[in-house]
Amino acid sequence: MKSFVFVVFFVCATAFAAEQLQCEHKKVDVPKDWLDMVDPCVEKMRGQIQEELKAAMQYMAMGAHFSRDTINRPGFAKLFFEAASEERQHAIKLISYLLMRGELTSRVSQLIRRNLVPKLTSWPSGVAALKDALRLEASVTKKIRDVIIVCESNPTQYNDYHLVDYLTGDFLDEQYHGQRDLAGKVSTLEKMMEKHGALGEFLFDKKLLD
Amino acid sequence: MKAFIVFVTLCSIAFAIEGEYCYTDVVRACQTTNKLSTSPINCTAKYGAIDAVEEGLQKYVNHHFLRSFEYLLMSTHFANYEKNRPGFEKLFRGLSDGTWHDAIELIQYITKRGGKMNFDLVSKEVKEEEVSEPNFELYELSAIAKALDTHKRLALEAHMLHSEAARKTSKYHDPEISSHLEREFMHKHRDIIRKLAGYTTDLNSLLVGPDSSLSLYLFDEYLQKE
Numbered sequence: 001m002k003s004f005v006f007v008v009f010f011v012c013a014t015a016f017a018a019e020q021l022q023c024e025h026k027k028v029d030v031p032k033d034w035l036d037m038v039d040p041c042v043e044k045m046r047g048q049i050q051e052e053l054k055a056a057m058q059y060m061a062m063g064a065h066f067s068r069d070t071i072n073r074p075g076f077a078k079l080f081f082e083a084a085s086e087e088r089q090h091a092i093k094l095i096s097y098l099l100m101r102g103e104l105t106s107r108v109s110q111l112i113r114r115n116l117v118p119k120l121t122s123w124p125s126g127v128a129a130l131k132d133a134l135r136l137e138a139s140v141t142k143k144i145r146d147v148i149i150v151c152e153s154n155p156t157q158y159n160d161y162h163l164v165d166y167l168t169g170d171f172l173d174e175q176y177h178g179q180r181d182l183a184g185k186v187s188t189l190e191k192m193m194e195k196h197g198a199l200g201e202f203l204f205d206k207k208l209l210d
Numbered sequence: 211m212k213a214f215i216v217f218v219t220l221c222s223i224a225f226a227i228e229g230e231y232c233y234t235d236v237v238r239a240c241q242t243t244n245k246l247s248t249s250p251i252n253c254t255a256k257y258g259a260i261d262a263v264e265e266g267l268q269k270y271v272n273h274h275f276l277r278s279f280e281y282l283l284m285s286t287h288f289a290n291y292e293k294n295r296p297g298f299e300k301l302f303r304g305l306s307d308g309t310w311h312d313a314i315e316l317i318q319y320i321t322k323r324g325g326k327m328n329f330d331l332v333s334k335e336v337k338e339e340e341v342s343e344p345n346f347e348l349y350e351l352s353a354i355a356k357a358l359d360t361h362k363r364l365a366l367e368a369h370m371l372h373s374e375a376a377r378k379t380s381k382y383h384d385p386e387i388s389s390h391l392e393r394e395f396m397h398k399h400r401d402i403i404r405k406l407a408g409y410t411t412d413l414n415s416l417l418v419g420p421d422s423s424l425s426l427y428l429f430d431e432y433l434q435k436e
């Protein structure tokens with residue numbers, strides 16, 4: 001009798017199991033030998049993703065400011081909204097890199113935190129915003145250099161050649177080109193505004209729409 | 211009777227002047243010889259119910275940003291070498307891109323109506339989410355379920371803003387806002403919600419039984435081509 005109950009129970013159990021939704025699947029045993037990024041470097045990279053998104057939201061605030069009817073600088077707004085989406089793309093590129101190296105298998109939920117609210121939200125002029133943008137880019141460049149320093153040697157003495165090359169050749173390259181472009185814009189605009197303040201900014205703004 | 215006509219005329223003049231802040235301000239400003247002494251001219255783009263719904267729209271923008279980042283994290287999770295689901299990665303990345311661009315569009319809309327953006331505001335319910343540690347590293351079906359709920363909440367928030375703008379009082383009724391929300395958000399939300407609901411239907415039947423792992427593989431292949 002006992003065995004009969006057991007058999008019934010077993011049959012029912014398997015029948016139910018077959019009907020059950022299988023939402024979760026087991027973790028596969030993939031060799032770990034290829035995972036060669038070191039923790040301090042990974043942490044720095046995770047931090048940089050957050051920094052890029054912070055920059056994105058700061059540019060977003062600039063775009064919002066210059067879109068206002070009482071400011072009315074659509075060219076500046078376009079420039080800054082595009083910069084915001086570019087910064088988000090930088091964050092996504094860093095994420096993709098870490099994924100390619102076998103990272104981000106855990107603590108993904110903590111990767112982006114809710115502290116991205118832009119600090120500055122209004123500017124006295126277009127040239128003031130361009131100068132802030134240049135300062136922002138310079139600080140991002142410095143932070144990328146900090147990532148490189150940690151990933152190249154400190155503090156584990158492990159040189160992550162490939163990542164350092166990627167950050168140097170790809171990210172720093174874009175930073176320096178972008179900074180040069182902003183610096184040039186600041187110069188042109190400030191010279192135009194020296195004698196023709198309002199007209200200078202008006203014309204420069206329309207030029208940015210092209 | 212005469213007195214009444216005078217009264218009506220006076221009222222209509224007062225009314226006409228009330229609708230012409232900008233013009234009267236400009237006339238005054240142009241007559242002032244000293245430019246520095248003029249107060250700012252009242253010539254904003256504001257009309258209708260924008261003041262009444264501005265805060266709601268600002269929150270709606272910020273909610274879009276938060277959801278966009280959450281979808282990005284869900285996408286990231288599916289792209290690690292252990293999950294290795296490029297189709298799911300693409301699905302959630304698309305949701306992240308979409309909410310991001312909708313947020314920008316919405317900021318532009320607020321400023322079109324003479325408003326401004328405030329990045330600090332979120333609703334009480336969204337603020338409350340911060341007390342619990344969120345988890346965006348989910349299995350396939352759970353992730354789609356979460357996205358479906360999230361997008362429904364976004365859709366209902368648009369409904370709420372719509373009703374606020376369309377409150378049929380002379381003060382608030384603003385069909386331009388309602389129409390914009392309908393055209394730019396509601397129909398898009400409808401399609402996304404329908405798609406996600408369809409995916410849960412598929413997975414709900416595909417994941418039954420011993421072939422669920424193979425089903426997920428094939429479903430992911432399908433999502434890659436979507």
Ligand SMILES: [Fe+2]
Nearest residue numbers: 052087090140
């Ligand atoms: Fe960047």
